Amino acid sequence: NAGVTQTPKFRILKIGQSMTLQCTQDMNHNYMYWYRQDPGMGLKLIYYSVGAGITDKGEVPNGYNVSRSTTEDFPLRLELAAPSQTSVYFCASSYVGGSYNEQFFGPGTRLTVL
Amino acid sequence: ELKVEQNPLFLSMQEGKNYTIYCNYSTTSDRLYWYRQDPGKSLESLFVLLSNGAVKQEGRLMASLDTKARLSTLHITAAVHDLSATYFCAVDYRGSNYKLTFGKGTLLTVNP
Numbered sequence: 479n480a481g482v483t484q485t486p487k488f489r490i491l492k493i494g495q496s497m498t499l500q501c502t503q504d505m506n507h508n509y510m511y512w513y514r515q516d517p518g519m520g521l522k523l524i525y526y527s528v529g530a531g532i533t534d535k536g537e538v539p540n541g542y543n544v545s546r547s548t549t550e551d552f553p554l555r556l557e558l559a560a561p562s563q564t565s566v567y568f569c570a571s572s573y574v575g576g577s578y579n580e581q582f583f584g585p586g587t588r589l590t591v592l
Numbered sequence: 593e594l595k596v597e598q599n600p601l602f603l604s605m606q607e608g609k610n611y612t613i614y615c616n617y618s619t620t621s622d623r624l625y626w627y628r629q630d631p632g633k634s635l636e637s638l639f640v641l642l643s644n645g646a647v648k649q650e651g652r653l654m655a656s657l658d659t660k661a662r663l664s665t666l667h668i669t670a671a672v673h674d675l676s677a678t679y680f681c682a683v684d685y686r687g688s689n690y691k692l693t694f695g696k697g698t699l700l701t702v703n704p
Contacts, residue, residue, distance in 0.1 A: 509690060572690070578623050
């Protein structure tokens, strides 16, 4: 299994540009998440999904959009990029069956907005 | 709102020494997670603690959970350079829809 994969690994955007960060998992997990990590900080939840077709906002959703049409994929869309969105973005997934929520993380996308 | 606090945030220690990282959280929970992050890398799951008094060990790392005190500890025994990384604790609770709240992380540097 590849686990959680993310593309691209690195990206530089100009202010106002848009892009989609891709995330795919092959573990048949029902929950998927997008986090951002700013230097020296912990992780902040942007959006999450409990299954195909169901998404919800996390702690810092402004400036982002998500969709989940399949179990495997959970893309994150940035519209009108701003310097404040410069960060490392991690996608994660987990199987939530009522007991606990051990999340497995992708390798991350390092995004710079200039 | 659930708050998760780790201390210390920075820890520089010598090889061979012992130390403990503390993780306090603000609401009732019996589910706590420890992750490791190497510089420039992703997060790797270390331990999942699911009940009061739970203790798990892997090599030189041992994690424990005291749900009554809302405290978890990550104890490092006889540190080696390879343990240098950032360690995060994270908590979820039954009202959170399984969302994890992370601490800010403890940057551990083990010096020869």
